[in-house]
Amino acid sequence: MESICPVVGPLVPPATITYLSNGVSGSLRLGLSCSLKSRSLCKSNRVFTESKNPEIDFSDPDWKTKFQQDFERRFNIPHLTDIFKDLQPIPSTFCLRSRTPVSEDFADGYPSDAKWHGYINNNDRVLLKVIHYSSPTSAGAECIGPGCTWVEQWVHRAGPREKIYFKPEKVNAAIVTCGGLCPGLNDVIRQIVITLEIYGVKNIVGIPFGYRGFTDKGIKEMPLTRKVVQNIHLSGGSLLGVSRGGPTTKEIVDSMEERGINMLFVLGGNGTHAGANAIHDEVRKRRMKVVVVGVPKTIDNDILLLDKTFGFDTAVEEAQRAINSAYIEAHSAYHGVGLVKLMGRSSGFIAMHASLSSGQVDICLIPEVPFHLHGPHGVLRHLKYLLDSKGSAVICVAEGAGQNLIQKTNAKDASGNMILGDIGVHIQQEIKKYFKEIGIPADVKYIDPTYMIRAVRANASDGILCTVLGQNAVHGAFAGYSGITVGICNTHYVYFPIPEVISYPKVVDPNSRMWHRCLTSTGQPDFI
Ligand SMILES: Nc1ncnc2c1ncn2[C@@H]1O[C@H](COP(=O)(O)OP(=O)(O)OP(=O)(O)O)[C@@H](O)[C@H]1O
Ligand SMILES: O=P(O)(O)OC[C@H]1O[C@](O)(CO)[C@@H](O)[C@@H]1O
Ligand SMILES: [Mg+2]
Numbered sequence: 001m002e003s004i005c006p007v008v009g010p011l012v013p014p015a016t017i018t019y020l021s022n023g024v025s026g027s028l029r030l031g032l033s034c035s036l037k038s039r040s041l042c043k044s045n046r047v048f049t050e051s052k053n054p055e056i057d058f059s060d061p062d063w064k065t066k067f068q069q070d071f072e073r074r075f076n077i078p079h080l081t082d083i084f085k086d087l088q089p090i091p092s093t094f095c096l097r098s099r100t101p102v103s104e105d106f107a108d109g110y111p112s113d114a115k116w117h118g119y120i121n122n123n124d125r126v127l128l129k130v131i132h133y134s135s136p137t138s139a140g141a142e143c144i145g146p147g148c149t150w151v152e153q154w155v156h157r158a159g160p161r162e163k164i165y166f167k168p169e170k171v172n173a174a175i176v177t178c179g180g181l182c183p184g185l186n187d188v189i190r191q192i193v194i195t196l197e198i199y200g201v202k203n204i205v206g207i208p209f210g211y212r213g214f215t216d217k218g219i220k221e222m223p224l225t226r227k228v229v230q231n232i233h234l235s236g237g238s239l240l241g242v243s244r245g246g247p248t249t250k251e252i253v254d255s256m257e258e259r260g261i262n263m264l265f266v267l268g269g270n271g272t273h274a275g276a277n278a279i280h281d282e283v284r285k286r287r288m289k290v291v292v293v294g295v296p297k298t299i300d301n302d303i304l305l306l307d308k309t310f311g312f313d314t315a316v317e318e319a320q321r322a323i324n325s326a327y328i329e330a331h332s333a334y335h336g337v338g339l340v341k342l343m344g345r346s347s348g349f350i351a352m353h354a355s356l357s358s359g360q361v362d363i364c365l366i367p368e369v370p371f372h373l374h375g376p377h378g379v380l381r382h383l384k385y386l387l388d389s390k391g392s393a394v395i396c397v398a399e400g401a402g403q404n405l406i407q408k409t410n411a412k413d414a415s416g417n418m419i420l421g422d423i424g425v426h427i428q429q430e431i432k433k434y435f436k437e438i439g440i441p442a443d444v445k446y447i448d449p450t451y452m453i454r455a456v457r458a459n460a461s462d463g464i465l466c467t468v469l470g471q472n473a474v475h476g477a478f479a480g481y482s483g484i485t486v487g488i489c490n491t492h493y494v495y496f497p498i499p500e501v502i503s504y505p506k507v508v509d510p511n512s513r514m515w516h517r518c519l520t521s522t523g524q525p526d527f528i
Pocket of ligand 3: 179271
């Protein structure tokens with residue numbers, strides 16, 4: 001079906017992302033495919049084969065039941081009793097008893113004090129997808145099967161359980177923070193320590209400088225208590241320090257065995273979680289009674305299925321300040337151009353949200369949406385139009401955007417992540433060159449606030465998110481779950497099996513309402 005594209009709509013060639021999950025591969029095509037000949041016509045041909053089960057046979061009348069069974073299997077969260085069949089739980093030492101409900105809350109009568117306890121039942125579930133798309137052409141539609149049939153997908157609810165699988169006095173807990181910095185790391189560390197102590201745990205240590213701290217000679221573990229962590233959330237960074245690269249899984253698990261660690265809390269992004277899952281597999285192989293629980297940390301917000309990761313809100317708020325400075329600089333100069341580069345290796349969430357919240361951005365460039373700098377539809381031509389019509393302009397670019405326009409470095413960091421070329425510097429140079437060539441003055445001010453943004457302390461909203469995630473990580477560990485991570489999903493807190501959230505990076509969907517809102521706000525055309 002052909003439809004009229006909004007004037008500012010994106011022209012995005014379909015991108016194919018191949019992912020691997022639980023050993024099953026599938027592919028996902030994103031984006032609107034628009035006619036390049038006519039900029040006003042586009043064909044919404046979004047094909048979303050989300051079932052990570054490419055062999056699904058939609059002509060089978062039972063496909064939905066089978067899909068749901070498969071989904072339940074995939075999102076099942078590993079438990080100590082999978083390995084130790086005879087393990088017996090004990091009543092929780094995390095007591096909620098004193099907080100009884102008031103009668104008005106229960107119109108049909110409420111459970112007696114003896115029955116009511118406020119714990120989470122192991123069978124409680126949270127709905128993963130809450131929109132019923134009536135058509136694959138609906139904005140942001142994620143369809144399973146033809147006609148976008150409604151398929152319920154439930155995931156495990158996070159929180160304290162009535163029965164626990166560790167005696168607190170036998171727990172040796174460790175916390176490690178890996179990857180890059182992110183606002184809120186200290187808040188999560190603090191809350192894990194406080195909650196462990198409430199359960200009655202006495203032995204808690206921090207492993208300094210990421211996974212390296214397990215093996216590097218000269219790095220000593222840091223004893224943690226409520227007293228030590230009481231005020232750490234008042235500053236940014238990580239009390240424990242972070243790092244990339246480091247030891248092998250085997251070396252980490254050897255070190256855990258030596259130290260007697262049986263509860264490991266891992267704060268980090270996709271790489272860190274891949275490591276955490278490998279540790280979980282290894283301890284199972286060695287039949288160690290150990291649980292590994294992750295808390296997703298990535299300022300880029302690129303972890304699948306979560307509403308957002310902690311630190312993201314703070315990053316957006318901080319990014320807005322940089323954008324505001326760019327705006328003031330640009331606005332105060334004759335033909336001023338403010339250019340701000342923000343983090344986002346493979347996804348443009350910070351750039352998109354900061355552009356939206358600031359309301360001061362004229363051009364937002366993200367990795368998910370290709371663009372040309374030169375040519376009749378290029379960024380530079382539009383910039384000239386903005387200087388002619390408005391007198392100044394602000395560009396916000398995500399670091400992973402337009403990597404096809406600059407020379408690849410082929411360099412990698414210690415964790416094997418590609419080191420990107422500097423798109424901010426490139427755009428700055430191209431703007432200067434372009435305006436010099438056409439003989440029009442342009443005063444370009446380039447701001448790269450990336451590390452300043454990452455180092456700030458969490459704002460109030462992230463502070464709360466960190467607190468809840470930290471508490472739920474401890475509840476999950478005591479409940480005997482391992483190889484899991486904790487997140488917020490449709491405003492509820494859930495546990496996911498790690499592989500499901502890291503099989504590929506979450507990216508901005510160019511067909512989503514949010515990206516369309518961003519385009520509406522900036523007023524930018526397509527740059528292709
Ligand atoms: N596939 C993997 N298997 C095991 N360990 C891994 C894997 N990928 C990365 N790691 C380890 O995880 C740690 C952190 O990885 P990485 O530097 O990629 O950061 P990250 O967790 O993705 O966070 P960020 O969002 O800041 O990039 C490193 O110590 C790295 O060695
Ligand atoms: O320079 P570092 O410390 O390796 O971190 C930079 C990277 O970390 C990230 O913020 C992810 O945490 C990327 O967006 C960024 O490229
Ligand atoms: Mg990463």
